[in-house]
Amino acid sequence: MLAKLALRNVRRSARDYLVYFFTLTIGVAVFYAFNTIAVQADFLKSDVREMVKAIYGIITGLTVFLAVITGFLMVYANNFLMRHRKKEMGLYQVLGMPRSMVARTITLETLFVAIAALAIGFAIGALLSQVLLFVTAALFASKVEEFKFFFSIPAFLTTFICFAVIFFIMMLFNLRSLRKVQLVELMSAQKQSEKTHVKSLFFSSVLFAIGAVCVGVAYWRLIKLGFPGFGGSGTQVDFLITTVLVSLGTLVLFYGLAGALTALARRSKKYYFSGLHSFSVREVSSQINTNAISMGFVSLILFLAITSVTTGMSITNALQAAQRIALPYSASILAYGGPKDRAADLAAAPERLKAAGYDLSKLGKVSTMVLRLPQNWDAQGFQAPSLTLGDFCKTANMKLPLGYENADVTRASLEVISLNEYNEQRNMMNMQPVALAPDEYLVTSNMEVVNPIYAAAVKNGHTIDVAGTKLKPSSLGAISDNSANLMNFSVASNAGTLVVPNELIDNFVPRKLVINVAYASTTDADIAKNDAVLKQISNLDGQALSQAIYNTPEYSSNGVLVLSRTEMIAQGFGLRGVVTYLALYIGFVLIVICAAILAIQRLSATSESAARFRILNDLGASEKDMLNSLKFQTSLSFIAPLLVGLAHSVCAMSVLMEIIRVLGGVNIATNSFLIVGIFIVVYGSYLALTYGMSRHMILDATHAKRHSL
Template sequence: MLAKLAFGNMRKLLHDYAVYFLTLVLGVAVFYAFNTVAVQGDFLRGDVSETLKQVGQVLDGVTTFLAVVLGFLMVYANNFLMRRRKKELGLYQVLGMRTGQVNVVLALETLLVAAISFGVGIALGALLSQLLLFVTARMFEATVQHFSFFFSMDAFSLTLGCFGVIFVVMMAFNWLTLRRVRLIDLMSSARQNEKRLVRRLPLSVALTVAGFGLMGVAYWRLTRDGFPMGGPAMGDFVVTTVMVVVGTFVFFYGLAGALTAFLTHLRGFYWRDLHMFTTRQIASRVNTTALSMGVIALILFLAMTATTTGMSICGALNAAARQGTPYSASISVTPSFSLDSGESRIDLEAEVAKAGVDLSKVGKHAALRVAVIESELEGETSTFRHISQLTGETIPKGYEYVLVGQVVGVSDYNAVRALLGLEPVSLGEGQYLMLCNMDDLAPFVNEGLERGLPVTMGEAELVPARPTVINDTSAILQDSGVGVNPGTFVVADSVAAGLPTYQSVINVMYAGTTKEGDAALEGLEGRLVSNIGDRSDFTSVATVTSVRAGGVSTNGLISYMAIYIGFVLVIACAAILAIQQLSNASDAAGSYRTLSELGCSERLIFSSLRAQVAIAFVLPLAVGLAHSLCANRAVGEVVRVFGYGGAIGDMTLGLALFALVYGGYLALTYRMAHGIVRSAVRTARRAL
């Protein structure tokens, strides 16, 4: 009997709150599909398989975090539904059921919902994971081979564990709710007024203004200071974060009263059609759900920021990988400074030959010795600070602590230019050239060069040979995933020779195919490390293939995390809003029926309903979007520091995905609420 009752209740709940069930299904499907990444590597060629295993390990931790967040929101949604069912649960006890039996019914309902949603979700996730395999292949620039249907027991177990805990917590909360509430409270719950958080109108307005002010000051602080790179700035960032969080909750706590006060003064609007009814309905819901709206706004902010910034950072990394690899390969050694004197300098060409690689057979190559101005690296001088003092211009944001201490001789630099097919440069007595390929920084440096910025290297006093920086391909002195150069001096060979070596580099252009060149250099890094020993702090062999493969792996990981985090958080927040609005529509069915009996047209009734649902979704979205736009601007500043200001535009895909999910929930919620209200209205019409 209890099982039959639970099954009937479950069918009714799935009909009235299909959004809740849909969210559980989508949650299970997404959790399972994204955690099959490690298995997907078995179907991809190349070194992608090992990379995907590492990605899978990272996603395991992300899944745990998302399970906690999703669990919190789902438990909240479950408790929200429980509050709406208090009268029903009280009626069971009036009819003779014991509290324990009611608990059994609730437990059976939860288990049935869990079993159905988990089963459907796993089936959907299994299909989604097959599609995700081809998306993964595209992300990691790999090829799918011998494809066959696959199922991951590891992903299944992880998903089962996460959602099993969520459903157990739901049952525990249901049991506590029923145990703590008296029967009279259950039966009278429908007649109880919802508790208003803020009753006084002046206080509501003051809270709204205070919240708005706190958020505005936090935006200003973040725009002014940007994201911290460590140090004392981290404390200021924490203060900014606290201000925006507190401001968000204070804003929502006072918004209902402030909204009512504002609209009532617009008499031409307030007294027209059902605007008064709509305003009061919205104000009531905002007042009683201020806490949840604040939480949802902050989670939406996290979801949007994770998705959009993840995509923009991927764009920046792609641009860096393309720009940072002008050579087929770069071999570099950073010698220990304590050994860098006289004959202790490392002859990299000789070491490569000793390691068994004949560079003349691999292709054309150019050796490059990068020297260093020790005082610059030790912070005793700063080229950018000197430029600022000379010109009166402020150092561009993000570059205040960048040190420009690298130096190359003109002969080595011309050899690199020849390798790239560029014309050589020349220097006069006591002159230098500056390399810089960062768009935000170059105008600032050019201003200093035009003013004849003097530079001291050892005993030499040098002045610019030209009033502008060199920003062509030769500004990249070796292959790397960064691809930017904030500033390097090109000086006479005699001046460079008097400075200590920072790095020895050999750039190579393959004579044959990339595959043949990479094969010739395979294992070279390990042999160099073994031969050079403790004379080097760092040894590297970077090929275009390895640099871009590393970039693809990083981009794939960031993209996965951005989409995964954003999607899960958005569906969770949208589900909470949807359940609230469906519950509100059900509670207000009598009010809509009364409006219909008084002669109000269905057009006005549904227009009011549409406005209520739309504003409930838009309010937290607007606050979260404002937070996200400010954060994205700060992220854009960080990205621009690395020389890729235009990459922030790559967030468009993330925003489109976000809009699709959130807008879909909004449309579905309105259609379901429309059905509830239409049923109430037409019942009234038939009664008349």
């Protein structure tokens, strides 16, 4: 009998609170689908398979984190549903059902909900994971090989355990709520409103001011101190203090703001007694405590969702833009830490590779340069006056970019190449050579954040000192065109390189050898063949590679890198795929959870106020005014947390964008459109669905016969 009663209650609850069951089901489906990434990797090409599998550990840890948030918010939402059903539970006891039997009924209902959500969720998740496989392949620039339907047991167990714990905690809270409340309270639950503790306009204003000050101080601290470990001057403790301030400030802000607005409305007779404003204020007042707390928490979760998606997509855009700049050649061979007195030997490395059986000229155009630093560049405490980024900043009267405070180019000398080497590079790119007077220099850079500094410093006539010779900037100014890309790298890597006259280059010692290759043929087959030749070079044993590069077997090959464009593009796709995958996972789950919580909260409040809407109807209130009041309450419950979350995100993103800009160009407009699109589809859909269901509940209540109430 209990099972039959519980099943009937579940069916009725599912019909009345479709949002709740829908969200739980989608949660199971999304958790399962994203956790199948380890199985998805088996269907992808071998070159990205291990990279995709490596994400599984991150996804698992992230799933646990999201499950904790999901559990907290779902339990919180469940309390609203239980509060709505207090009268029903009271009726069971009045009709003679022992409280223990009511508790068992609630337990069975929770179990049925869990079974239904898990069964439907896993079914949808199994289908969704098949689609996600092709999305994963696209993100990692791979293809699906020998596709067949799959089901992941590890993903199933991870999702099942997370949601089993959530449902178990929900069941405990339900039983606790039932044991704690008295029968008379159960029977009068629908007539009771939340007690409004904040009635004083002055006290509410003080709370609002305190919350606003806390949030403002947190904003100021974040902008001033930044993120620890990412160029910020603050410590982990400073960041923790900032986090606590913005969290507590948000909660106090909502609590104080809601009370202040309510008290202010009651003191404004012109507003309070027009239309149904008095009723709307009464409804807001009755929910003020719960609404304030929930709005505060939801706004913080929305802040996390918005920031994670925006930051993740900005990073992928920056990496993609940087890759277009950072890979101008078919391949680059980099040799670090060569002997200081063997510049000529380093420059002759292509000839030695040819003698060893690797003729790079057969692959296409080849250019060689040796990047140098002043004498004693590695001596402790050595400084290079006028040759550092910091000195260029002083001449330009500009601040260092975020994160450059402790960079080598800020305190130590910029690397230097000769005019001949630079022109050889330009010739390889089919660009016209440049000329320098004996007392001139050029500065090149391909990094967006430092290009304006060099341009301003050159415009202001920044001079450099080379072994007692003063050099002035060339009339060509600071160069940031394609010739500033000195080598292949995953991101723009030329933070500043000086070009000096040939006769002065001997005043510097070799620091790094760069051999760039531009393949003559661009067909896929020839590119693969040429990449294989370079792969053979990188696989040479240490002695042979050191002999070919450094002209001595004494130096290890640990400092030699062979970076082909094909390999770097594949790695770039992989990194962007990981970031995009995680950002979408976090953002989608958190937005759905927050929207669902707000929807359930609003539906519960509407259900409790249905009888009061009926009384308004009996008193002659128009249907239009009642629906406008409902629309105002519903919109406020969704929009207020969103606005605060957006404000937090704008502050955080203003700091994060400066960090991300180091990687390359950031198209914030694209990210903004993406965020707006997500909220229109997800958040807006929940808002519309909530209002539609609330409207239906109110109209049913006002149109029903009196004896049915």
